[in-house]
Amino acid sequence: MTLETIARQVLYPCVYKENGCQDSFPVNLILDHQENCRYSAFTCPIVLVGPKICPWKGSLSQMRDHLLNNHSNYIWEGTGAHMSKKNGVTATGLYNEVIIAFGEIFYVQFRGQDKNYYGLVKYIGPKGQAKEYKSSVAIISKDEIEKVSACYVTSSYAEDTEDIIADGKCLKLHFDVVRKLLDNDGNMYTLVEILKIPSSSEPLYDGVGT
Numbered sequence: 001m002t003l004e005t006i007a008r009q010v011l012y013p014c015v016y017k018e019n020g021c022q023d024s025f026p027v028n029l030i031l032d033h034q035e036n037c038r039y040s041a042f043t044c045p046i047v048l049v050g051p052k053i054c055p056w057k058g059s060l061s062q063m064r065d066h067l068l069n070n071h072s073n074y075i076w077e078g079t080g081a082h083m084s085k086k087n088g089v090t091a092t093g094l095y096n097e098v099i100i101a102f103g104e105i106f107y108v109q110f111r112g113q114d115k116n117y118y119g120l121v122k123y124i125g126p127k128g129q130a131k132e133y134k135s136s137v138a139i140i141s142k143d144e145i146e147k148v149s150a151c152y153v154t155s156s157y158a159e160d161t162e163d164i165i166a167d168g169k170c171l172k173l174h175f176d177v178v179r180k181l182l183d184n185d186g187n188m189y190t191l192v193e194i195l196k197i198p199s200s201s202e203p204l205y206d207g208v209g210t
Contacts, residue, residue: 102194142189
């Protein structure tokens with residue numbers, strides 16, 4: 001029996017054992033697991049006024065309590081479409097919030113950059129699970145008559161925001177279009193919905209075709 005074969009038979013505990021992970025894997029699988037482990041260390045997604053990054057860092061199981069206890073103004077929990085108002089929108093503003101849906105955490109960001117406005121959603125958790133959700137992101141008029149929206153498979157929080165924008169996996173509008181949707185006080189209204197993508201074994205619809 002070679003040393004490589006012996007090594008593959010030995011089970012190694014996850015490095016996030018102290019955070020609560022009880023799984024063990026052979027050497028050829030442990031790195032892949034740790035990259036997607038729910039107990040790995042995550043940074044707080046909230047960018048505070050400044051902008052200033054919140055310094056908190058901890059496990060995914062701890063993040064929900066941190067967000068609710070420290071950033072409640074940025075949090076919305078529930079299923080269905082979430083509408084919110086961004087005050088005093090500028091061409092270079094950054095607005096972020098967190099949606100808790102399906103027991104999972106999603107980071108939402110609207111930002112102005114290079115005369116465009118972008119809206120995107122990231123799944124916070126094991127990056128392989130991001131593809132299980134899609135996100136509808138929209139900017140709407142206050143009277144809800146006019147709306148511009150886009151729907152994409154949700155990006156992983158591990159993905160760089162600039163890469164998401166470069167790949168076109170987000171809502172993108174020229175700021176002149178956004179300006180027309182603002183109310184008289186320069187406020188912007190956004191609508192975000194998180195949707196779970198049916199697995200291949202689930203029907204896409206329940207009705208009977210004709």
